[in-house]
Amino acid sequence: MSGNGIRIEGLRKRYGSGDTAVDALKGVDMQVAPGEVVGLIGPSGSGKSTLLKCLGAVIDPSAGRMTLGDELIYDEGWRVRDLRALRRDRIGFVFQAPYLIPFLDVTDNVALLPMLAGVPNEEARSRALELLSALDVQHRARAMPTELSGGEQQRVAIARGLVNRPPVILADEPTAPLDSERAMAVIRILNEMAQRYDTAIIVVTHDEKIIPTFKRIYHIRDGVTHEEAGAGRGVE
Amino acid sequence: MKRPPLQRRTLALIAVLVPLLVLLAYVALRSGPLAPVAVTETRVESRAIRPALFGIGTVETRYTYRIGPTFPGRLARLDVHVGDHVVAGQVLGEMDPVDLDDRIRAQEAALRRADAALLEAQARQSYAAAQEARYAQLFAARSTSEEILATKRQELRIADAALAAAREERTRVGADRDALVSQRANLKLVAPGDGLVTLREADPGTTIVAGEAVVEVIDPASLWINVRFDQVSASGLAAGLPARIVLRSRSNESLEGRVLRIEPTADAVTEEMLAKVVFAGVPAPLPPLGELAEVTIDLSALPAAPVIPNAAVQRQGKQVGVWQIRNGRPEFVPVKLGRSGLDGDVQVIDGLVEGARIIVYSEKALGPRSRIRIVERIAGTSR
């Protein structure tokens, strides 16, 4: 299902209209293959957030194409009908703060997505447990989010991002609140997961510690991306 | 679905919500109009009841002497005061005679003059009789004329008549004097019987019209109570029945008495029967006249019959009856009631048998569909 990972071509986004119009994105091209983890780096106001929102199918781009796996999402003004279901089933989100649902326990936080998609509770939970085991937090499966450490929360968040086996995961500053050791652990997990589940992962960050781990990095500045090879050291 | 992992919280929530819901259900079913009505029950007993009558009246006397003059006049003296005991014939006071004594003296003089006139008439008559007898003998001897004899006879008859007139005149004058003496005596106020002065209406010097009472004397031995009984509850009232009398000023003391008579006329306005109840003995101290008295008359006990408390008697529509408990539910049974006692017992003539369970008190009015809850006593009624 993952096919081609995610690919965008000539993506533009204009806010407002007429004289006050602002072009946040001015033709972005990007391609991430399944199993690949790429970094997306840019200063504030560079259009980084707008790009992330377009990638997350939260806002519509003004122009350009976007293909997820082998499905066309946007094409010059056209878009698929149900963005909500798309977000639910085809895109995984990992946030800066974990944003777990405080009134659901760890398992249900992860299992919520398949449940929303209509997967029976039992199956959704077993899928969640499987992922939690993979992320080594299965021992906290019954805990409430507030009872977890920061690293555990982030791992649960990653598990939630992965639970529907999306072709792409968008990670927005996933290491920001963590010290370097934990940050490295998160990046390692992301890499592992990308490999294991054949998922394309885009990590938006400005964390100097982790930038060297990416093999490929997209810099964004003034609404335009520049691709460059990263240090690609990976994580030991 | 697996058991929710929130066991402790779930239990806590259940611990709060379940009692809440149980309480709600309890409240919804056990209070308000849906709640069963608390009632007390009793069994119909066969018992003799003593009906009694209750009336109130005032203390009065059988004999009240209101003594006053027969002529208008001024009161000269009054020797008795309220509370004095008097005996029959005692002079209590006297009216001012004014000129009565002088008139008696004049009549006595007239009497003496009549006596003198009588003597004169007797003298004339005896002289006329002697003259007539002498001329009769002379005529027999033919020594006088028949005419002269006839004159003498006439003179005698005139003298006879004059004598009779003088005699009658004396009688008249005597009677006149006697009348004045009687009148003089009538000015005295005399007690007609033994008794107690209860009223002194006037003091010496007061002018009194004829018929107005100056003093009132009662006979304490003849005290009685004028009792009024409501006509609807006076059945069985008869002369001779024993009565218990409670005077208002001595409310914790019951005096013995009996019904003397039932008045032949009742009070049409107040719808009451009147009866006189006498004390068995004269109470001491004497109750003041007009004091209120409560009189209870015990009638003879009735033969034993099923009896229920009057609080159990209810009304459903046009029927009078009681609520009988059958299979834990109330059922209205019309009854026919008989006599009742003052303590609240009523005889049941028809409708209930001895031993039936009936409802006496209920928290609210019962209906055929009421649910009941039998309790020892209704809440809120104990001291």
Next chain:
Amino acid sequence: MISLAGRDILHSWGKFVFTGFGLGLLIGVTLVMAGVYRGMVDDAKALLDNSGADLWVVQQDTLGPYAEPSSLNDDLYRTILALPGVAEAANVTYLTMQVRLDERDVRSMIVGIVPGPTRGAPGWPPYLVAGRQITRGHYEAVADVATGFQLGDRIGIRRNQYTVVGLTRRMVSSGGDPMVFIPLKDAQEAQFLKDNDAIWQSRRRTATNPAFDRAGVPGLLDAVLDSQSSNNFVNAVLVRLDAGAEPDAIGAAIRRWQRLTVYTRPQMEQILVGKLIATSAKQIGMFLVILAVVSAAIVAFIIYTLTMDKIREIAVLKLIGTRNRTIAAMILQQAIALGVIGFAVGKITATYAAPLFPKYVLLMPQDSVAGFLAVLAICALASLIAIRMALRVDPAAAIGG
């Protein structure tokens, strides 16, 4: 699918239950308010039920005997009793006054009833909770328990002492004053003979009137005084009809030939409920409306606050693809759960608080049901604001920036 609302309530049940309690007290006040109105109507009906009459005969052109003073001669009932269709007719007097017990006095409605050997006359208390009915024609009383009197108490009404021989319940005037039943003749006297001082003064006044104290007419003054201290008036005649008799026809006959005013049961109810307590009812109605609005505002505010606290989670939920319907359902369910807890607490509070009120508070099951539905409707309406806000949350807000 799991219940998001349920999980949220489980998670923060303390907040929910306590908010529910607070709301419940408010709902309780609302229910009691409705109960006060029902209680007033019921007081009026109890007054009519207790009199047990089919017709009320009162002074011509008055709304007596409850809403207006009315005065009739006490022998009128005989004429009425003679009418065909009339089963029973009984005199009755009503007088609201203070009743003394030792140092205390209680405001009561004194009802003068025709005593009798057994029960029967209209106007009698229909049931007792203790003691017995009046058997003596004088100086006995049956009191409502609300007076606080007990069996055997000696109570003072005007110049006389009465022994409490029975207790009854829910016998109140339309104003809610408890009733004290005494024999009719005593009640007539109580209406007229105020107190000893007044009698003395009245006698003195009469005695100084030269018209009544004439020389040459002994006994005139006594006769006048006697006539002054007796009272042959009653307030109404209660009439019970034969089965099948037509109340309106008999009422019309009395109206026409006796020159009196007659009310039937529905007319009497109309007078008591429609005239006597109309303004109070409107007052309570206003309060009910205000309370309902306040309740709605509070529920709306609570739900709004609860939703505001979750705005971030809602954004995440929307971002990860939760349908609007699911989110709206979550908020609605929470509002309704709050309403249900509040109603339960309110109903319980109202039930236990009702007997503490000085006047009768009647909680009707249908009022409770209506109240429940109203609470649900109010909660649903109140949650609309929160739902609207939740639906406007931008899922993009969950993504930093």
